[in-house]
Amino acid sequence: MRESISKPIQRVDGSAKISGEAKYIGDMHFENMLFAKTLRSSRVKAKIKSIIKPELPEGYFIVDKDDVPGFNRMRTVVSDHPLFAEDNVEYIGQPILLVVGPERETIYDIITHISIVYDDLEPLYTLEEAEAKSTVFTDYHYDKGEPDKAFAVAVTIIEDEYHTGYQEHVYLEPQGMAAEYRDDTMFVYGSMQCPFYAEGALTEALGWDAKRIRVIQTVTGGAFGGKEEFPSLTACQVAVAALKTKRPVTLIYDRDEDIICSTKRHPSIVRYKAALNQNNDVIALDVDVLLDAGAYNGLSPVVLQRAIFSVTGVYNYLHLKVRGRNFMTNNVPSGAYRGFGAPQTIFGTEMLMHNIALKIGVDPLDYKMRHMLRRGDPTCMGGKIRDIVKLPEIITRVTEMSDYRNKVQNNVKYKGIGASLFLHGCGFTGNGEQTIQGKIILKKSGENVILKVSSTEMGQGAETVLRKIVAYSLDLPIEKVLCEAADTGLVPDSGPTVASRTTMIVGGLLRQACLELKDRWDEAEEFEVSRSYKHPDFLNWDNDTFQGDAYPVYSWGANVAEVEIDPVTYEINVKKISAVYDVGMPIDETTLRGQMQGGIVQGVGWATIEVMTTDKGKLIQKNLTDYKVPTSMDIPKIDCEFVSNPYEFGPFGAKCAGELPFVGAPPAVVAAVSNALNVPIYSIPITPEDLMEMDSHEN
Amino acid sequence: MVDGFRPVTLQETLNIRSQYNCTPIAGGTDLMVQKARGFALKPGFEQPLLFIGHLPELQKIVIKNNQIHIGSGLLLTDLLNSEIIPEIFKEAVRLMASPPSRNLASIGGNICNASPAGDTLPYLYAVDAKLVLKSVRSERLVSIGEFITGPKQTALGQDELLTEIIIPNKIFNVNYYKKVGQRKGMSLTKAVFLGMTDIKNDNLTDIRIAFGSVSPKIVRSREIERTIVGKPTFEMITAIPEILAKYALLIRPIDDARSTAVYRKKVSLRLLEDFLRKIDKEK
Ligand SMILES: Cc1cc2nc3c(=O)[nH]c(=O)nc-3n(C[C@H](O)[C@H](O)[C@H](O)COP(=O)(O)OP(=O)(O)OC[C@H]3O[C@@H](n4cnc5c(N)ncnc54)[C@H](O)[C@@H]3O)c2cc1C
Numbered sequence: 001m002r003e004s005i006s007k008p009i010q011r012v013d014g015s016a017k018i019s020g021e022a023k024y025i026g027d028m029h030f031e032n033m034l035f036a037k038t039l040r041s042s043r044v045k046a047k048i049k050s051i052i053k054p055e056l057p058e059g060y061f062i063v064d065k066d067d068v069p070g071f072n073r074m075r076t077v078v079s080d081h082p083l084f085a086e087d088n089v090e091y092i093g094q095p096i097l098l099v100v101g102p103e104r105e106t107i108y109d110i111i112t113h114i115s116i117v118y119d120d121l122e123p124l125y126t127l128e129e130a131e132a133k134s135t136v137f138t139d140y141h142y143d144k145g146e147p148d149k150a151f152a153v154a155v156t157i158i159e160d161e162y163h164t165g166y167q168e169h170v171y172l173e174p175q176g177m178a179a180e181y182r183d184d185t186m187f188v189y190g191s192m193q194c195p196f197y198a199e200g201a202l203t204e205a206l207g208w209d210a211k212r213i214r215v216i217q218t219v220t221g222g223a224f225g226g227k228e229e230f231p232s233l234t235a236c237q238v239a240v241a242a243l244k245t246k247r248p249v250t251l252i253y254d255r256d257e258d259i260i261c262s263t264k265r266h267p268s269i270v271r272y273k274a275a276l277n278q279n280n281d282v283i284a285l286d287v288d289v290l291l292d293a294g295a296y297n298g299l300s301p302v303v304l305q306r307a308i309f310s311v312t313g314v315y316n317y318l319h320l321k322v323r324g325r326n327f328m329t330n331n332v333p334s335g336a337y338r339g340f341g342a343p344q345t346i347f348g349t350e351m352l353m354h355n356i357a358l359k360i361g362v363d364p365l366d367y368k369m370r371h372m373l374r375r376g377d378p379t380c381m382g383g384k385i386r387d388i389v390k391l392p393e394i395i396t397r398v399t400e401m402s403d404y405r406n407k408v409q410n411n412v413k414y415k416g417i418g419a420s421l422f423l424h425g426c427g428f429t430g431n432g433e434q435t436i437q438g439k440i441i442l443k444k445s446g447e448n449v450i451l452k453v454s455s456t457e458m459g460q461g462a463e464t465v466l467r468k469i470v471a472y473s474l475d476l477p478i479e480k481v482l483c484e485a486a487d488t489g490l491v492p493d494s495g496p497t498v499a500s501r502t503t504m505i506v507g508g509l510l511r512q513a514c515l516e517l518k519d520r521w522d523e524a525e526e527f528e529v530s531r532s533y534k535h536p537d538f539l540n541w542d543n544d545t546f547q548g549d550a551y552p553v554y555s556w557g558a559n560v561a562e563v564e565i566d567p568v569t570y571e572i573n574v575k576k577i578s579a580v581y582d583v584g585m586p587i588d589e590t591t592l593r594g595q596m597q598g599g600i601v602q603g604v605g606w607a608t609i610e611v612m613t614t615d616k617g618k619l620i621q622k623n624l625t626d627y628k629v630p631t632s633m634d635i636p637k638i639d640c641e642f643v644s645n646p647y648e649f650g651p652f653g654a655k656c657a658g659e660l661p662f663v664g665a666p667p668a669v670v671a672a673v674s675n676a677l678n679v680p681i682y683s684i685p686i687t688p689e690d691l692m693e694m695d696s697h698e699n
Numbered sequence: 700m701v702d703g704f705r706p707v708t709l710q711e712t713l714n715i716r717s718q719y720n721c722t723p724i725a726g727g728t729d730l731m732v733q734k735a736r737g738f739a740l741k742p743g744f745e746q747p748l749l750f751i752g753h754l755p756e757l758q759k760i761v762i763k764n765n766q767i768h769i770g771s772g773l774l775l776t777d778l779l780n781s782e783i784i785p786e787i788f789k790e791a792v793r794l795m796a797s798p799p800s801r802n803l804a805s806i807g808g809n810i811c812n813a814s815p816a817g818d819t820l821p822y823l824y825a826v827d828a829k830l831v832l833k834s835v836r837s838e839r840l841v842s843i844g845e846f847i848t849g850p851k852q853t854a855l856g857q858d859e860l861l862t863e864i865i866i867p868n869k870i871f872n873v874n875y876y877k878k879v880g881q882r883k884g885m886s887l888t889k890a891v892f893l894g895m896t897d898i899k900n901d902n903l904t905d906i907r908i909a910f911g912s913v914s915p916k917i918v919r920s921r922e923i924e925r926t927i928v929g930k931p932t933f934e935m936i937t938a939i940p941e942i943l944a945k946y947a948l949l950i951r952p953i954d955d956a957r958s959t960a961v962y963r964k965k966v967s968l969r970l971l972e973d974f975l976r977k978i979d980k981e982k
Contacts, residue, residue: 035739104739104740105740105741108736108737108740252738252739253738254737254738256737257737257738568877568966568969568970568973569877569879569966569969569970570966571879609881609882611881620956621956622956625732625887626956626957628881628882628886630882631797631882631883631884631885632884633882633883633884633885634882634883634884688879688962688966689958689959689961689962692962692965692966693961
């Protein structure tokens with residue numbers, strides 16, 4: 001037997017990235033390549049009356065809606081975003097056309113000489129305005145138990161409202177895409193998470209069969225969800241340009257352009273009504289979730305689904321009434337971002353529990369523990385918690401690591417400690433995995449095994465983890481397990497690299513295929529084994545009523561955050577985060593720790609310093625001078641441990657991990673800030689500006 | 700096309716400066732950001748560049764007549780490595796930018812950029828730093844307060860260069876410096892406060908107070924300082940409301956993407972108050 005699979009190995013992609021050998025899209029050169037730049041809307045909402053174009057020099061092109069041979073929409077959950085604007089523009093930064101040509105300076109010059117005559121229309125700037133005008137994109141409801149009756153008999157009813165803000169991904173590498181049309185095939189290269197999403201979008205934009213389209217992921221410098229659906233837009237734009245110009249075309253954003261036009265985390269308002277019984281326990285919850293989807297719906301409906309399916313967090317409320325709405329505003333479209341809707345509602349629910357506990361005068365952690373889910377309990381959608389819930393063990397450990405009990409009792413002003421409990425549903429929401437039907441291939445080739453998946457490495461360590469699963473399953477050294485390029489012409493569609501599904505779902509399929517390959521190893525020098533996703537029989541889901549198992553299994557965690565508030569400036573100093581997670585089984589502990597630390601840091605950023613707001617449809621923090629993410633100086637001490645709780649259907653027992661740490665950190669940090677100043681907090685990011693104001697009201 | 704000059708000596712540099720309209724560039728950490736036009740495009744300089752960061756004449760740091768003479772081309776990192784720069788000034792420099800930027804950015808650039816958020820400025824105002832401005836025809840000495848005429852505006856002549864910054868070789872008894880940024884590293888200033896005093900036999904013999912980022916220029920008032928000097932330290936607490944009220948009239952911050960006017964003003968006054976309370980505790 002070999003060592004435990006959790007024992008770390010060297011990252012397989014590490015040396016190429018450190019040495020500079022790795023080729024990002026910006027490093028790629030095509031013969032006769034042209035550059036493209038996007039002309040964008042400067043208006044929040046307007047009718048385009050006319051576009052006055054200068055005479056173009058030889059070899060320069062304008063590419064717009066009239067050049068799209070197929071459907072001028074980006075295909076995603078709701079295919080409503082035009083590739084190039086048609087009659088109207090709906091947000092500042094919306095793409096109208098590309099200027100394409102051999103010299104960037106000339107392209108820039110042409111762009112500045114195109115004038116667009118707009119007729120301004122009445123825009124919607126905020127979620128509140130959108131609610132007042134009822135510009136609803138999506139409206140979901142579900143109930144559990146008998147909420148009306150529960151509210152009728154409630155001893156106390158508590159009403160709270162929580163707000164969360166935008167968040168920009170700030171992946172190290174901005175968006176970039178290139179297309180080359182040759183051999184009657186469109187080759188599209190770029191920084192992305194989901195090559196088959198881009199392929200699907202290209203079939204519609206070009207009106208072509210997928211056989212004539214190949215999408216190839218280039219080395220991707222971070223994504224966090226920001227390269228889930230957005231690259232489908234740029235992929236289609238460059239392909240249309242390559243088709244028109246008959247030359248390879250590249251489109252690469254710089255940071256400022258990327259921030260202005262790329263998707264962001266949905267700002268949210270979550271309203272709660274909680275019914276308390278005579279023991280002050282929550283027996284029923286009425287939740288209203290509002291997300292700002294921006295100008296187009298895109299994949300916001302599924303973000304909203306995860307948001308409303310996560311509203312109960314780790315708690316078992318007997319009665320529920322849940323509503324979720326996506327609103328249309330004239331802001332830049334919101335989209336996928338690590339956590340995918342869950343961080344907004346988990347934050348709200350954790351803070352609600354925290355604030356109720358403070359009102360009734362009990363320790364928030366003890367109060368939360370009175371409501372925790374246990375094995376066998378129904379989920380909020382009437383599914384079932386099938387596996388052991390190790391929260392009690394997790395909480396014991398995290399409170400020991402942080403000395404929570406002692407510190408919370410001897411609390412002094414300006415020093416705070418707070419805890420969060422959380423979960424994350426593993427894999428796609430609802431029947432997503434059945435719809436996608438992920439497929440993998442393992443190819444034996446002499447002494448080597450080649451794994452073929454469309455799951456992408458974007459910095460998170462997927463390639464290391466998947467190769468490791470195969471190597472350990474077949475008892476091969478990792479060097480003998482190779483990974484085919486994420487090229488839609490070479491690999492099957494194992495599904496998008498999203499929803500923390502890659503290790504558990506794709507790794508699980510690889511593991512099954514390995515077992516077959518092992519049995520048949522001596523059959524031939526070269527052969528392939530494949531597997532497609534089969535939904536376990538015991539899981540039920542009805543997508544119309546939202547009843548059943550929204551997720552096959554959950555990963556769990558608890559965080560304790562310790563903060564110090566500067567008594568003069570109210571700056572928040574996050575000193576330490578203690579974290580314990582149940583992700584089933586770590587496949588590679590160092591890679592996993594990297595995910596946990598990164599998720600925590602991103603969560604701390606969202607909760608504290610990452611202020612992004614709009615003023616009349618215009619982003620105020622629109623570059624990295626004004627929009628700040630944590631630096632190494634801002635990162636707290638992070639103590640992180642795992643409890644083992646192997647999942648029967650995950651490879652080596654692994655469940656989901658990538659999004660979980662993001663979900664947990666914000667409520668812990670905010671609970672600690674609340675504890676430090678003894679004030680309730682209803683909105684993030686929570687800033688020194690807010691705290692100074694709140695504390696002066698207290699005094 | 701961007702043309703550039705890369706002279707070898709200061710004399711040669713001043714000659715070029717007198718003959719051409721050109722833009723001096725030291726580390727370029729302000730200029731390259733201000734003139735950036737976008738990915739892979741040349742920065743939008745209207746004039747030829749005059750590279751000065753490498754000039755040996757601008758790299759010296761010496762004590763003469765109990766004054767520290769700092770070459771304008773010295774990097775922020777050089778200041779941190781120097782043994783003769785007062786610790787509180789180093790603290791200000793240490794909180795600027797990040798190690799890579801500090802390895803490029805010059806002190807002369809921070810002064811000539813004349814941003815209200817320039818982090819070397821509060822200290823230089825507080826010690827009445829003198830600047831040496833040189834041209835082929837003259838050499839003049841101006842105080843930092845005269846040199847900076849407004850946000851991004853200076854009294855630098857067309858043909859002049861800032862060659863030296865002169866500060867007293869003096870360390871105060873009590874030093875207080877606080878930069879409030881959006882985060883701990885690589886952050887522009889929301890508000891900054893600097894306070895220094897000398898105390899002898901329980902009496903304040905000198906006091907310097909400067910605020911940055913909260914007005915078009917650094918806020919320093921000799922007049923208010925004069926009313927504080929001479930007071931016994933134990934009277935500080937009772938004097939606080941009056942002192943705060945006087946400074947409150949001078950601090951006129953704005954709302955922007957990084958903070959609010961209300962916060963900037965309050966935090967500035969709170970820092971001042973904290974400093975004055977510390978004095979009260981000093982013997
Ligand atoms: C990432 C980053 C972070 C930063 N953080 C901070 C910060 O925390 N605090 C802060 O105050 N600043 C900060 N800055 C701004 C900048 O780094 C400093 O102002 C720096 O000191 C400028 O020096 P430089 O040599 O790079 O100036 P340059 O860009 O070369 O020049 C700046 C200006 O001064 C003029 N100039 C330069 N030298 C002379 C001279 N000898 N005589 C006459 N004119 C001259 C130039 O013509 C130009 O107008 C930051 C910048 C960046 C890019």
